[in-house]
Amino acid sequence: MTDEVAVxxxxxxxxxxxGRSFVEYGTVAARAALADAGIDWRRVGSIVGADTVRxxxxxxxxxxxxxxxxxxQGARVASVYAACASGAQAVSTARAQILSGLADVVLVVxxxxxxxxxxxxxxxxxxxDPDWLRFRVLGATNPTYFGLYxxxxxxxxGDTPEDFAQVKVKNAAMGALNPxxxxxxxxxxxxxxxxAVVADPLRLLDICATSDGGAALxxxxxxxxxxxxxxxPVRIRAVSTVTPRYPSTVxxxxxxxxxxxxxxxxxxxxxxxxxARAAYEEAGIGPRDLSLAEVYDLSTALELQWYExxxxxxxxxxxxxxxxxxxxxxxxxxxxxxxxxxxFGEAVPAQxxxxxxxxxxxxxxxxxDRQVAGARVGVCANQGLFGHGSAxxxxx
Amino acid sequence: MSRTRTPxxxxxxxxxxxxxxxxxxxxxxCASVFFPxxxxxxxxxxxxGGELVEVPLSRRGRVWSYTDSRYRPPSPYVSDRELEWQPYxxxxxxxxxxxxxxxxxxxPGVAVADLTVGMEVEVVxxxxxEDAETTWTTWHWRPTGxxx
Numbered sequence: 001m002t003d004e005v006a007v008x009x010x011x012x013x014x015x016x017x018x019g020r021s022f023v024e025y026g027t028v029a030a031r032a033a034l035a036d037a038g039i040d041w042r043r044v045g046s047i048v049g050a051d052t053v054r055x056x057x058x059x060x061x062x063x064x065x066x067x068x069x070x071x072x073q074g075a076r077v078a079s080v081y082a083a084c085a086s087g088a089q090a091v092s093t094a095r096a097q098i099l100s101g102l103a104d105v106v107l108v109v110x111x112x113x114x115x116x117x118x119x120x121x122x123x124x125x126x127x128x129d130p131d132w133l134r135f136r137v138l139g140a141t142n143p144t145y146f147g148l149y150x151x152x153x154x155x156x157x158g159d160t161p162e163d164f165a166q167v168k169v170k171n172a173a174m175g176a177l178n179p180x181x182x183x184x185x186x187x188x189x190x191x192x193x194x195x196a197v198v199a200d201p202l203r204l205l206d207i208c209a210t211s212d213g214g215a216a217l218x219x220x221x222x223x224x225x226x227x228x229x230x231x232x233p234v235r236i237r238a239v240s241t242v243t244p245r246y247p248s249t250v251x252x253x254x255x256x257x258x259x260x261x262x263x264x265x266x267x268x269x270x271x272x273x274x275x276a277r278a279a280y281e282e283a284g285i286g287p288r289d290l291s292l293a294e295v296y297d298l299s300t301a302l303e304l305q306w307y308e309x310x311x312x313x314x315x316x317x318x319x320x321x322x323x324x325x326x327x328x329x330x331x332x333x334x335x336x337x338x339x340x341x342x343x344f345g346e347a348v349p350a351q352x353x354x355x356x357x358x359x360x361x362x363x364x365x366x367x368x369d370r371q372v373a374g375a376r377v378g379v380c381a382n383q384g385l386f387g388h389g390s391a392x393x394x395x396x
Numbered sequence: 397m398s399r400t401r402t403p404x405x406x407x408x409x410x411x412x413x414x415x416x417x418x419x420x421x422x423x424x425x426c427a428s429v430f431f432p433x434x435x436x437x438x439x440x441x442x443x444x445g446g447e448l449v450e451v452p453l454s455r456r457g458r459v460w461s462y463t464d465s466r467y468r469p470p471s472p473y474v475s476d477r478e479l480e481w482q483p484y485x486x487x488x489x490x491x492x493x494x495x496x497x498x499x500x501x502x503x504p505g506v507a508v509a510d511l512t513v514g515m516e517v518e519v520v521x522x523x524x525x526e527d528a529e530t531t532w533t534t535w536h537w538r539p540t541g542x543x544x
Binding site: 130 | 427429440443460461464466467473488501
């Protein structure tokens with residue numbers, strides 16, 4: 001087991017389509033997290049920014065961009081990118097600095113300003129870039145991959161579009177309770193079923209939108225937290241940032257093909273399952289110890305997949321677990337009580353940080369109407385394209 | 397005016413009619429197959445590294461999954477914005493001999509309603525788009541029961 005770090009503060013800029021710069025969203029979130037922690041920015045020894053590829057050069061050096069916006073004060077800086085997993089990499093970097101003694105208080109910030117419509121690759125003719133190739137050769141947008149996964153579940157596990165719609169119904173009900181969510185309206189199964197098909201079998205309301213938003217955390221050593229007067233802070237007990245193992249046999253964004261398993265037998269465990277297992281091992285806990293989970297529901301079908309990958313149920317048991325109400329607020333293991341990506345839309349580098357913000361508020365018992373009673377242990381999980389796993393386990 | 401037929405990506409497929417094949421590479425040391433082709437290094441972490449030799453992939457495979465694009469994909473996908481968008485199916489195909497899954501567009505006219513997981517399909521030459529000088533060619537998957 002690795003030593004823990006304290007979460008002193010959490011803050012967000014509400015998700016939406018605000019039409020302003022990612023710098024503004026990140027700075028609002030950072031100021032909120034610092035205020036929540038009761039820490040003066042000038043006291044922060046290190047800042048870690050989760051990059052965005054949509055903000056020009058300032059997005060590639062997000063750590064410095066946010067440091068400048070908050071007012072240069074000489075802090076150590078790092079900027080990291082891991083697609084959807086960028087936020088967890090930022091948390092991981094901050095934790096490593098704290099545990100190694102390089103810094104005692106670290107500010108982690110991620111923010112994005114998303115375009116209208118599909119995400120698209122960077123410009124230019126780049127035939128050596130798999131992300132460019134999948135668009136040029138196949139027109140394979142992100143939702144088409146979600147559609148492939150969903151259809152595969154229907155064929156292998158017998159899931160139905162009605163099962164998928166119930167994920168949206170659940171998450172929309174919880175998002176309606178969250179002031180930081182972009183979509184705050186309950187949705188019925190009929191509304192999902194009557195929304196337009198985007199990538200068969202998935203409809204518009206099965207697929208998460210792209211959003212503007214920002215999230216930030218103030219992390220510190222346990223020793224600093226005690227001196228600061230935080231006697232019983234939320235603690236981060238594990239951060240998983242694993243990569244796949246060859247041969248990777250599940251078609252992953254942005255790839256056009258999987259690895260070949262002809263000369264090396266694939267591991268029994270999928271990449272996504274390995275993301276959670278690494279976190280559980282590091283934390284010394286298992287799925288039965290969880291009070292709640294935040295998972296990356298890029299699509300409704302993918303949320304069911306995460307139930308299985310996190311070990312909340314056996315393979316193929318996701319739809320049944322949902323139907324039993326186990327993953328709703330008040331259930332045995334509530335999932336995405338924040339409302340999830342379903343209610344937020346994806347603000348890529350902010351999203352994994354926002355997941356940890358939600359865990360923090362839940363573990364503090366300050367999540368208001370969406371509070372999971374007696375929450376003690378939470379996990380969040382996601383996967384970034386190009387082979388980035390991420391999971392964080394927080395406890396109190 | 398006649399257009400030049402040019403593969404949308406060089407070296408990924410070749411041949412005409414029944415001889416059309418996707419082209420991958422195989423490591424001479426560990427026999428791992430790569431598509432899209434690897435020409436510099438074998439990616440098997442347990443392999444000391446062999447020569448990567450071009451190999452044609454199996455013509456036929458089985459549908460691992462499928463979906464479609466109901467909305468026009470963004471650039472660099474090329475489509476005529478003057479015309480109403482016509483959805484096309486995408487099929488992920490499992491090749492048994494190579495033990496890998498390859499994505500591709502379905503032949504025009506085959507929609508998701510025509511497909512099932514496990515169905516046999518074969519690779520055929522196709523056209524991705526045309527501009528003033530060039531017909532950009534690609535591969536398509538076609539159910540083996542269908543003749544187009």
